[in-house]
Amino acid sequence: MxxxxxxxxxxxxxxxxxxxxxxxxxxxxxxxxxxxxxxxxxxxxxxxxGVRQQGRVAPEIPLAIESIAMWAGLADELGMDIHYHCHGMTFCVDDPRLLPALHARVARERAAGLEIRVVEADALRRMLPCVSPRIVAGSYCPTDGHADPxxxxxxxxxxxxxxxxxxxxxxxxxxxxxxxxxxxxxxxxxxxxxxxxxxxxxxxxxxxxxxxxxxxxPMLREGFLQMMVTAPCPPMLRQVLAWVGHGISLKQAPSGGFVIGGGWPGRGDVDRYETHLIPGAMAKSAGTTVNLVPALAGVPVVRAWIGIESYARDE
Ligand SMILES: Cc1cc2nc3c(=O)[nH]c(=O)nc-3n(C[C@H](O)[C@H](O)[C@H](O)COP(=O)(O)OP(=O)(O)OC[C@H]3O[C@@H](n4cnc5c(N)ncnc54)[C@H](O)[C@@H]3O)c2cc1C
The missing domain is CATH 3.50.50.60 (FAD/NAD(P)-binding domain)
Known part of the structure; x- marks a missing residue:
C-alpha cells in the first residue's frame, strides 16, 4: 500500500x-x-x-496583501514562467448611486493597509482611455494583476x-x-x-x-462561470478591469486577445463534472463587455470555456 x-x-x-x-x-x-x-x-x-487584493472579504485582505510579495518571486522560486503581470486593477462604476459604497470600501481597504484609491471620471479617462464614458469612477489598486492559472x-x-x-x-x-x-x-x-x-x-x-x-x-455554493477570449486586438489595456454590478472581469493577454470572465453563468453538474456553455448567456456577457470597452464591438470571440467555482458559505 x-x-x-x-x-x-x-x-x-x-x-x-x-x-x-x-x-x-x-x-x-x-x-x-x-x-x-x-x-x-x-x-x-x-x-x-486575476491576482486581486481589492474587493475581498475583510479577513482575506491581509493574506492577499502578503501574497503579492510572494507572487513577485514565485516564477523564480518555482522555476517556471507563470506569466505574472502586476499592472493594477480598476473596479469600474457607472451608476452614481453606487459611489458611496465604492468610497466606503476603498476607505476600509486603505485602513487594512491596501494601496488603493478612488479615481474620478476625468482622471479615469486619462488612465484608461479605452473605457466607456459612461463609467463615472473606479477603485484603482496598482498592485493587483494577473497570472496564467x-x-x-x-x-x-x-x-x-x-x-x-x-x-x-x-x-x-x-x-x-x-x-x-x-x-x-x-x-x-x-x-x-x-x-x-x-x-x-x-x-x-x-x-x-x-x-x-x-x-x-458548511459549504458550498457553486457557480458555473463562463470565460471567453476575443481575437487579437492592438494593445489598449494593461490593467485588469471589473464592472461593479455587472459581474464582468476583463484583461488583455500579451497575445492581444481580451479575456472576458464572469457575467452570465453557464450550467453543469458537479457530481458528474459536467459543464455546458450557454450561447445566449455568452452573447449577453459579450454585450456587457462592449458597453464597458466600446472598441471591442465587432471583435469576434474565438474561444470559450466554463469552470466550476465553489465557495464556503461565509465566502
Ligand atoms: C471560470 C473561473 C474563473 C475564475 N477566475 C478567478 C480569478 O480571476 N482570480 C482568482 O483568484 N480566482 C478565480 N477563480 C477561482 C479560482 O479558480 C479558485 O478559487 C481556485 O482555482 C480553487 O482551487 P482549488 O485547488 O481549491 O480547486 P480546483 O482547482 O477545483 O481543484 C480541485 C482538484 O481536486 C480534484 N478532485 C476532485 N475530486 C477528486 C477526487 N474524488 N479524487 C481526487 N481528486 C479530486 C480535481 O480534479 C481538481 O484538480 C475562478 C474560477 C472559475 C471557475
Whole structure:
C-alpha cells in the first residue's frame, strides 16, 4: 500500500501549493488527483487568472496583501514562467448611486493597509482611455494583476515533485480509511492510500468527499462561470478591469486577445463534472463587455470555456 505522512487530495492550485510548501519543508507528501494536468473544467484549470487584493472579504485582505510579495518571486522560486503581470486593477462604476459604497470600501481597504484609491471620471479617462464614458469612477489598486492559472498550478505540482513529493494522476479518491475517529488514509482508484494527515483540497468536490467520511463541511455554493477570449486586438489595456454590478472581469493577454470572465453563468453538474456553455448567456456577457470597452464591438470571440467555482458559505 502506498503511504505518506501527508496525503493531499486534489492538485488544483490550492492542493498543489500546499503539497509544494510541505514538501519543501521536508514533509513526506503524496498528492493525488482524479484528473491529469491541467485540471480541466475544475476551477484552477479554467480561472480568469486575476491576482486581486481589492474587493475581498475583510479577513482575506491581509493574506492577499502578503501574497503579492510572494507572487513577485514565485516564477523564480518555482522555476517556471507563470506569466505574472502586476499592472493594477480598476473596479469600474457607472451608476452614481453606487459611489458611496465604492468610497466606503476603498476607505476600509486603505485602513487594512491596501494601496488603493478612488479615481474620478476625468482622471479615469486619462488612465484608461479605452473605457466607456459612461463609467463615472473606479477603485484603482496598482498592485493587483494577473497570472496564467494553468501554468501556476502546474508549476506548483512540478516544484513539489522536485522536493520529492509523489504525485498520482488519474487517482480518484472515493472514500476514507478510518481507525475509530481517526482518518488513516483514503480508498482510491489507484488502491488504498495510507497517511497520518489528510488534506482535502478537491474544490467543488470537497464537501462531497468529506461527507463520505461522515465529515460535514458548511459549504458550498457553486457557480458555473463562463470565460471567453476575443481575437487579437492592438494593445489598449494593461490593467485588469471589473464592472461593479455587472459581474464582468476583463484583461488583455500579451497575445492581444481580451479575456472576458464572469457575467452570465453557464450550467453543469458537479457530481458528474459536467459543464455546458450557454450561447445566449455568452452573447449577453459579450454585450456587457462592449458597453464597458466600446472598441471591442465587432471583435469576434474565438474561444470559450466554463469552470466550476465553489465557495464556503461565509465566502
Ligand atoms: C471560470 C473561473 C474563473 C475564475 N477566475 C478567478 C480569478 O480571476 N482570480 C482568482 O483568484 N480566482 C478565480 N477563480 C477561482 C479560482 O479558480 C479558485 O478559487 C481556485 O482555482 C480553487 O482551487 P482549488 O485547488 O481549491 O480547486 P480546483 O482547482 O477545483 O481543484 C480541485 C482538484 O481536486 C480534484 N478532485 C476532485 N475530486 C477528486 C477526487 N474524488 N479524487 C481526487 N481528486 C479530486 C480535481 O480534479 C481538481 O484538480 C475562478 C474560477 C472559475 C471557475
Amino acid at each position: 502506498r503511504s505518506a505522512d501527508v496525503l493531499v487530495v486534489g492538485a488544483g492550485v490550492i492542493g498543489a501549493s500546499i503539497a509544494y510548501n510541505l514538501a519543501r519543508d521536508g514533509a513526506d507528501v503524496l498528492l493525488a488527483d482524479r484528473a491529469q494536468p491541467p485540471a480541466g473544467s475544475t476551477a484552477s484549470g479554467s480561472s480568469a487568472g 494553468m501554468r501556476t498550478t502546474r508549476a506548483f505540482s512540478l516544484a513539489a515533485e522536485r522536493h520529492r513529493a509523489r504525485v498520482l494522476w488519474d487517482c480518484d479518491v472515493r472514500g476514507f480509511r478510518r481507525d475509530g475517529d481517526r482518518i488513516t488514509g483514503a480508498e482510491a482508484s489507484a488502491g488504498p492510500l495510507a497517511c497520518r494527515t489528510l488534506v482535502l483540497t478537491a474544490g467543488a468536490a470537497t464537501h462531497r468527499i468529506a461527507a463520505r467520511g461522515s465529515v460535514a463541511l
